[in-house]
Amino acid sequence: xxxxxxxxxxxxxxxxxxxxxxxxxxxxxxxxxxxxxxxxxxxxxxxxxxxxxxxxxxxxxxxxxxxxxxxxxxxxxxxxxxxxxxxxxxxxxxxxxxxxxxxxxxxxxxxxxxxxxxxxxxxxxxxxxxxxxxxxxxxxxxxxxxxxxxxxxxxxxxxxxxxxxxxxxxxxxxxxxxxxxxxxxxxxxxxxxxxxxxxxxxxxxxxxxxxxxxxxxxxxxxxxxxxxxxxxxxxxxxxxxxxxxxxxxxxxxxxxxxxxxxxxxxxxxxxxxxxxxxxxxxxxxxxxxxxxxxxxxxxxxxx
Amino acid sequence: xxxxxxxxxxxxxxxxxxxxxxxxxxxxxxxxxxxxxxxxxxxxxxxxxxxxxxxxxxxxxxxxxxxxxxxxxxxxxxxxxxxxxxxxxxxxxxxxxxxxxxxxxxxxxxxxxxxxxxxxxxxxxxxxxxxxxxxxxxxxxxxxxxxxxxxxxxxxxxxxxxxxxxxxxxxxxxxxxxxxxxxxxxxxxxxxxxxxxxxxxxxxxxxxxxxxxxxxxxxxxxxxxxxxxx
Numbered sequence: 272x273x274x275x276x277x278x279x280x281x282x283x284x285x286x287x288x289x290x291x292x293x294x295x296x297x298x299x300x301x302x303x304x305x306x307x308x309x310x311x312x313x314x315x316x317x318x319x320x321x322x323x324x325x326x327x328x329x330x331x332x333x334x335x336x337x338x339x340x341x342x343x344x345x346x347x348x349x350x351x352x353x354x355x356x357x358x359x360x361x362x363x364x365x366x367x368x369x370x371x372x373x374x375x376x377x378x379x380x381x382x383x384x385x386x387x388x389x390x391x392x393x394x395x396x397x398x399x400x401x402x403x404x405x406x407x408x409x410x411x412x413x414x415x416x417x418x419x420x421x422x423x424x425x426x427x428x429x430x431x432x433x434x435x436x437x438x439x440x441x442x443x444x445x446x447x448x449x450x451x452x453x454x455x456x457x458x459x460x461x462x463x464x465x466x467x468x469x470x471x472x473x474x475x476x477x478x479x480x481x482x483x484x485x486x487x488x489x490x491x492x493x494x495x496x497x498x499x500x501x502x503x504x505x506x507x508x509x510x511x512x513x514x515x516x517x518x519x520x521x522x523x524x525x526x527x528x529x530x531x532x533x534x535x536x537x538x539x540x541x542x543x544x545x546x547x548x549x550x551x552x553x554x555x556x557x558x559x560x561x562x563x564x565x566x567x568x569x570x571x572x573x574x
Numbered sequence: 575x576x577x578x579x580x581x582x583x584x585x586x587x588x589x590x591x592x593x594x595x596x597x598x599x600x601x602x603x604x605x606x607x608x609x610x611x612x613x614x615x616x617x618x619x620x621x622x623x624x625x626x627x628x629x630x631x632x633x634x635x636x637x638x639x640x641x642x643x644x645x646x647x648x649x650x651x652x653x654x655x656x657x658x659x660x661x662x663x664x665x666x667x668x669x670x671x672x673x674x675x676x677x678x679x680x681x682x683x684x685x686x687x688x689x690x691x692x693x694x695x696x697x698x699x700x701x702x703x704x705x706x707x708x709x710x711x712x713x714x715x716x717x718x719x720x721x722x723x724x725x726x727x728x729x730x731x732x733x734x735x736x737x738x739x740x741x742x743x744x745x746x747x748x749x750x751x752x753x754x755x756x757x758x759x760x761x762x763x764x765x766x767x768x769x770x771x772x773x774x775x776x777x778x779x780x781x782x783x784x785x786x787x788x789x790x791x792x793x794x795x796x797x798x799x800x801x802x803x804x
Contacts, residue, residue, distance in 0.1 A: 277683050
């Protein structure tokens with residue numbers, strides 16, 4: 272216990288005595304944490320965007336007016352058997368008309384003209400799938416001879432090209448996000464490792480002296496690890512303050528421009544602030560201690 | 575206390591040239607002795623001292639210190655061995671960022687000595703070497719003689735049974751050099767075995783202690799009440 276307290280104390284006083292090297296290490300670590308957090312936030316924005324787009328991707332199967340109820344139910348059951356299908360909703364001619372009227376309630380002339388004719392809207396099935404990239408599995412069912420006669424039109428066939436392109440774009444953005452996050456993390460690790468190594472290199476003589484007066488390797492390493500952990504804790508505090516300030520000023524703008532995304536973002540921050548602090552704390556302490564350990568390991572070995 | 579049995583250490587230079595730092599050295603130092611090792615630069619004095627502190631591992635032969643054969647010593651035991659041997663280095667090797675008090679107490683801290691005991695022991699040892707007034711100074715604020723005293727205090731604070739001093743007066747003027755020698759004599763009188771290397775002819779001749787002369791890695795002369803002779 273006495274030894275542990277000594278290591279702790281020594282770590283703190285080394286941190287204070289090292290002055291500018293401590294400042295350099297903390298600066299780099301703050302930048303890393305901010306970058307990582309920002310990518311996390313960008314990921315949330317992207318995921319929310321993709322989710323809202325994916326939710327909008329559904330397929331409407333329009334039937335001929337003479338389609339029999341039994342055939343529609345049979346198709347509905349066949350589709351429900353597929354595990355890719357999330358929901359199926361039948362929209363009758365009357366319901367379709369009601370929706371159309373609701374959508375165009377500000378256009379009384381158009382509604383007036385509808386009253387003179389028979390309901391022109393077809394009955395339909397609205398299908399949602401879990402994964403829009405797997406829409407193709409539905410095609411064989413629609414192409415089935417049994418249903419070909421009753422189906423007037425399948426909406427996704429027309430929209431498929433647009434959906435595909437959109438999907439490719441979102442996938443690409445996601446991949447770029449992941450790769451960029453990884454690249455930044457690795458770069459930060461290397462930079463911090465080298466900063467700590469430089470700090471330790473300038474103290475090589477000090478470490479040699481410690482060895483000569485009978486300090487065990489763990490007693491020498493301990494303060495360096497504590498120092499690394501202190502870098503992590505302080506960097507987290509600074510990074511959280513900076514990110515908090517940025518988001519505080521940025522959130523209203525985001526809400527203004529992106530509507531839902533901005534709401535999601537501030538909601539995300541509010542509900543995940545504790546998690547975000549702990550994640551940063553974990554990453555900060557991890558990077559600090561691991562890079563210190565890697566850097567000091569070579570120098571404390573007794574040959 | 576210290577026994578070298580046919581110890582050899584050879585360094586290989588870049589071009590394959592071999593330097594015999596210790597060449598079949600056999601040596602016996604008894605407890606409470608005061609031994610001076612003299613010789614030119616490169617004669618093997620420092621290698622001999624570093625072998626005792628286990629900074630250097632010999633190529634062949636056996637080294638016994640306090641009854642332990644170094645061949646049986648495991649790496650993890652080395653720090654504990656070093657706590658039993660006090661070493662004073664020519665270049666002092668003080669921790670630059672620590673004060674005199676902290677430098678001395680560090681040697682006790684590594685052994686897990688309680689803070690209360692450290693507070694009692696360090697001032698006593700600083701008084702013995704005459705550095706009580708400088709206890710809060712950093713090494714760069716001290717003169718050469720004061721630094722060497724601080725180094726001696728650190729080496730002694732463990733109450734080691736052996737004190738090794740490698741050229742302790744090498745960087746000092748005669749007045750300061752004698753101050754250091756007096757401290758070493760006092761420690762020896764208190765029962766510590768002292769082993770010292772030096773170039774200083776005057777000191778060797780005045781001390782009239784056992785003198786071991788080294789030449790090209792070999793012991794060329796070993797004499798009680800010896801003198802420095804070329």
